Amino acid sequence: xxxxxxxxxxxxxxxxxxxxxxxxxxxxxxxxxxxxxxxxxxxxxxxxxxxxxxxxxxxxxxxxxxxxxxxxxxxxxxxxxxxxxxxxxxxxxxxxxxxxxxxxxxxxxxxxxxxxxxxxxxxxxxxxxxxxxxxxxxxxxxxxxxxxxxxxxxxxxxxxxxxxxxxxxxxxxxxxxxxxxxxxxxxxxxxxxxxxxxxxxxxxxxxxxxxxxxxxxxxxxxxxxxxxx
Numbered sequence: 353x354x355x356x357x358x359x360x361x362x363x364x365x366x367x368x369x370x371x372x373x374x375x376x377x378x379x380x381x382x383x384x385x386x387x388x389x390x391x392x393x394x395x396x397x398x399x400x401x402x403x404x405x406x407x408x409x410x411x412x413x414x415x416x417x418x419x420x421x422x423x424x425x426x427x428x429x430x431x432x433x434x435x436x437x438x439x440x441x442x443x444x445x446x447x448x449x450x451x452x453x454x455x456x457x458x459x460x461x462x463x464x465x466x467x468x469x470x471x472x473x474x475x476x477x478x479x480x481x482x483x484x485x486x487x488x489x490x491x492x493x494x495x496x497x498x499x500x501x502x503x504x505x506x507x508x509x510x511x512x513x514x515x516x517x518x519x520x521x522x523x524x525x526x527x528x529x530x531x532x533x534x535x536x537x538x539x540x541x542x543x544x545x546x547x548x549x550x551x552x553x554x555x556x557x558x559x560x561x562x563x564x565x566x567x568x569x570x571x572x573x574x575x576x577x578x579x580x581x
Contacts, residue, residue: 358395369393371403377522382407382469385522390480400482402475406431406466406523413521414463414487420479422456424448424464429471435462488521 358365371386378384382405389400400420404412406429424433426448433454434445438461446454447467456462464473475482491514500507516529525531 360395364394366392366394376402379410379523379527383410383523385412389482396480398478398480400477400480402477402482404464404473404475406464406471406473407469408466408471409525411463411465411524413524414461416459416461416485417456417477417479417482418459418485419481419483420477421458422462422482423476424454424456425474425476426450426452427472427474429469430467431471431473432465432467433462434465435460486520486522488517488519488524492517492519 369388369392371388371392374387374392376385376387384405386403387401388396388403390396406412424431428450430447430449432445432447433456434443435454435456436443448454458478496507496511496514499505499510516526
């Protein structure tokens with residue numbers, strides 16, 4: 353349990369909060385994330401959460417939380433929670449439905465994809481602020497020459513492949529992505545690899561509210577201000 357130095361006699365003490373007042377990211381009306389941390393509810397201990405809404409095929413992009421574990425609870429719909437176990441070098445995919453959870457240990461690479469419309473997930477963290485490092489930032493900010501040299505790749509192809517990633521994605525595919533429209537109809541849409549799928553359970557412009565975690569802040573976009581952390 354967190355040690356609290358809160359003056360509970362203060363008129364500024366907060367015991368309740370409406371998460372709709374703190375939108376963290378919005379791709380469109382069906383895909384968005386609201387957030388709650390100690391800056392919104394100052395009586396919180398070592399806990400915070402993200403309220404995640406997704407439609408079919410939308411993904412909370414691959415990322416890590418370097419300061420917290422994450423417990424993902426499915427409220428409605430269904431989602432595939434994928435994580436890499438860094439000790440076994442194995443990709444794990446877990447389908448969760450209402451009432452089921454998936455747990456991601458602190459610092460583990462993971463992502464979540466809705467498999468039906470109207471999916472709502474509650475991501476609960478054991479920290480007053482969930483720090484967040486997204487793959488899109490690492491991919492767009494690391495020079496293509498570094499990837500090419502390190503992994504013996506064609507630099508021009510790397511640069512061309514990563515060129516569309518110009519901002520932090522958070523929920524993908526980005527709203528301006530036309531890849532699926534141009535895709536060969538004989539080629540199926542993305543599905544998790546069957547060879548890396550030990551399943552234990554039964555499958556507009558985005559607005560980004562600026563700031564999450566220590567050291568990872570972003571400029572406000574589309575009228576939203578700072579995240580507040």
